[in-house]
Amino acid sequence: MIEVKNIHKSFGETHVLKGISAKFEKGQTSLIIGQSGSGKTVFIKTLLGLFQPDEGCICYDGVDYDKMSGDEKRELRKQIGMVFQGSALFDSSTVEENVMFPLKMFTEQTREQMLERVNFVLKRVDLVNANHKYPAELSGGMQKRVAIARAIVMNPKYLFCDEPNSGLDPKTAILIDNLIQEITDEYNITTVINTHDMNSVMEIGEKIIFLKNGVKEWEGTNKDIFITNNKAVTDFVYSSNLFKKVRKIYQMEAEGRTCD
Amino acid sequence: MNYIEHIGKYFLMLGQVFKRPQKMRIFKEALIRELDDLGNKSLGIAAFIAFFVGGVVAIQTALNVDNPMIPRYLIGFATKRSIILEFAPTFISVILAGKVGSFITSSIGTMRVTEQIDALEVMGINSLNLLVLPKIIATVFFYPFIITISMFLGILGGYVAGVLTGLFSTTDYIEGVQLDFNPYFIKYAIIKTMVFAFVIATIPSYHGYYVKGGALEVGRASTQAVVWTSVVIIVLNYFLTQMLLG
Structure with a gap:
C-alpha cells in the first residue's frame, strides 16, 4: 500500500501540488485523472521519488520514503515498475x-x-x-x-503508468488497459495510473482521484464518477456527448428505470 | 541561471559520475559501445584532416621561408614542431569537440526529453554514472591514440606535399623532422589531449543531461555544448602550455 499525506510541490513561483493526500491499496488499480496541467504527472513523479516534495510524506507499506536509507531506497526501486507516457524505451x-x-x-x-x-x-x-x-x-x-x-x-510490488493510452487508437488503448488490470490482479500489485482517458476510467477505474489545479477535488469509484454532483468532475467527464449519454443511463439505473 | 551556478552544477554532476559502477557487466558493455561511437568512429575524420592540414602547414612554411640564409630542412622541422605541439592535440581536439560533443549532447538530451533517463532513475540506477563515466574513460584513453596517429599523418602529409609540389626536397624534409627530437613534446601533447578529452566528454554530457523541453532545446543545447567545449579547450590550452612548457 502507498499512502500520501499532504504533499506540496512547487517549481519556482508555481505551486503545482497543494496538499494532496491519498491511499493506494494493494491489488487495486487507482486512477489519477484531471485536465492537462492539473499536476498529475508531477504527482506521479513525486510518488516515484523523481521530485522531492516540499512538504508532506509518502509511505510505502508504512515506511516514510524520506526516512529510508540509500540502500532501502534502492531496494524499494527494484520493486517499482513504471510505464512512461512515451514508453521511454x-x-x-x-x-x-x-x-x-x-x-x-x-x-x-x-x-x-x-x-x-x-x-x-x-x-x-x-x-x-x-x-x-x-x-x-x-x-x-x-x-x-x-x-x-x-x-x-x-x-514489482508497485506499478505506475503515466498516460499509458496516449497516442493509441481506442481498441489498442482498451487492450493496454485490460492488460494492466489483468497484471494487477494476477500479481496482486499496487497500480497507480495517470490518465485523462475516460474509457480507461470506465474500464479499470477501481478507485479514482480527480485533480484540479494541484488539489484533490474528488475521490470515488468509476460508478460514483457518473453520478457525482461535483461540478469540476462533471465538467471534465461530460465534456464529450458520449459520456453525457452514459451519465443519463447511470442516473436512470439509479432511479430504477430502464432506457430504450 | 548564472555562470557560477552552472559551474557548481557541473562539479556536482562530476561527483555523481565518479562513483563505482553499480554493475560491472553493464559498465563494460557501455564502455565498449562508447569506444566505438566516440573513438573508433572519430578516427577517420581526424586522420583525413591531419593529413591535409600537415600538407598545408608544410607548403605554407616553404612559401614563407624564401630567404637563402635559412636552411630548407627548417620546413620539416617547423612542420613537425607545429603539428606535435599544437596542431594535433589542440586543433584535432576542437574538431572532435564539434563532432563528438554534439553527438554526446544530442544522445543524452534525447534520452532526457524522452524520459529514458527518468526510467533509469526510477529503477534506482545512477544515470550519470551509467551514461557519462564510460564516455569519459573512452575519450580519455582513446584520444591520445587518435592524436598520435594524427601527428604521424600530419608529418606524412607534409612529406607528400613536398613530393607533389616540389617546393622542398624530401631529403631536407626528413632531415628537419629528425632534427632536435624532444620526446617530452610527445608527453606534453598526450597530457593536453587527455585533459581536452575529459572536457569533450563532460561539458556536452552536462548540457545534454540537464536539457529541458523538446527537440528544439536539444538542438540548442548541442550548439551551446560545442561552443563551450571549444572555448574551454582554447582557454585550458593557454594555461597548460604555460604550465608544461613555460
Whole structure:
C-alpha cells in the first residue's frame, strides 16, 4: 500500500501540488485523472521519488520514503515498475535488451535464465517474435507492451503508468488497459495510473482521484464518477456527448428505470 | 541561471559520475559501445584532416621561408614542431569537440526529453554514472591514440606535399623532422589531449543531461555544448602550455 499525506510541490513561483493526500491499496488499480496541467504527472513523479516534495510524506507499506536509507531506497526501486507516457524505451537497444536491462542490472542470473524470463513476460504482454526489433520499428501499442514487459520483468510490488493510452487508437488503448488490470490482479500489485482517458476510467477505474489545479477535488469509484454532483468532475467527464449519454443511463439505473 | 551556478552544477554532476559502477557487466558493455561511437568512429575524420592540414602547414612554411640564409630542412622541422605541439592535440581536439560533443549532447538530451533517463532513475540506477563515466574513460584513453596517429599523418602529409609540389626536397624534409627530437613534446601533447578529452566528454554530457523541453532545446543545447567545449579547450590550452612548457 502507498499512502500520501499532504504533499506540496512547487517549481519556482508555481505551486503545482497543494496538499494532496491519498491511499493506494494493494491489488487495486487507482486512477489519477484531471485536465492537462492539473499536476498529475508531477504527482506521479513525486510518488516515484523523481521530485522531492516540499512538504508532506509518502509511505510505502508504512515506511516514510524520506526516512529510508540509500540502500532501502534502492531496494524499494527494484520493486517499482513504471510505464512512461512515451514508453521511454532505450532507442539503441532491441526489445529483448530493453526488457532484460533490469535483470542484468539487479540480478546475477545467467543469460539463459534472463532470456527465459524475458520471453515469458513478452508472451504475457502478447508480444512474440519482436525480440530483435528496435523501438523505432514498433507501433505505439507495441512500444507500450514492451514498456509494460520491462516494468513487470522484476515482479514489482508497485506499478505506475503515466498516460499509458496516449497516442493509441481506442481498441489498442482498451487492450493496454485490460492488460494492466489483468497484471494487477494476477500479481496482486499496487497500480497507480495517470490518465485523462475516460474509457480507461470506465474500464479499470477501481478507485479514482480527480485533480484540479494541484488539489484533490474528488475521490470515488468509476460508478460514483457518473453520478457525482461535483461540478469540476462533471465538467471534465461530460465534456464529450458520449459520456453525457452514459451519465443519463447511470442516473436512470439509479432511479430504477430502464432506457430504450 | 548564472555562470557560477552552472559551474557548481557541473562539479556536482562530476561527483555523481565518479562513483563505482553499480554493475560491472553493464559498465563494460557501455564502455565498449562508447569506444566505438566516440573513438573508433572519430578516427577517420581526424586522420583525413591531419593529413591535409600537415600538407598545408608544410607548403605554407616553404612559401614563407624564401630567404637563402635559412636552411630548407627548417620546413620539416617547423612542420613537425607545429603539428606535435599544437596542431594535433589542440586543433584535432576542437574538431572532435564539434563532432563528438554534439553527438554526446544530442544522445543524452534525447534520452532526457524522452524520459529514458527518468526510467533509469526510477529503477534506482545512477544515470550519470551509467551514461557519462564510460564516455569519459573512452575519450580519455582513446584520444591520445587518435592524436598520435594524427601527428604521424600530419608529418606524412607534409612529406607528400613536398613530393607533389616540389617546393622542398624530401631529403631536407626528413632531415628537419629528425632534427632536435624532444620526446617530452610527445608527453606534453598526450597530457593536453587527455585533459581536452575529459572536457569533450563532460561539458556536452552536462548540457545534454540537464536539457529541458523538446527537440528544439536539444538542438540548442548541442550548439551551446560545442561552443563551450571549444572555448574551454582554447582557454585550458593557454594555461597548460604555460604550465608544461613555460
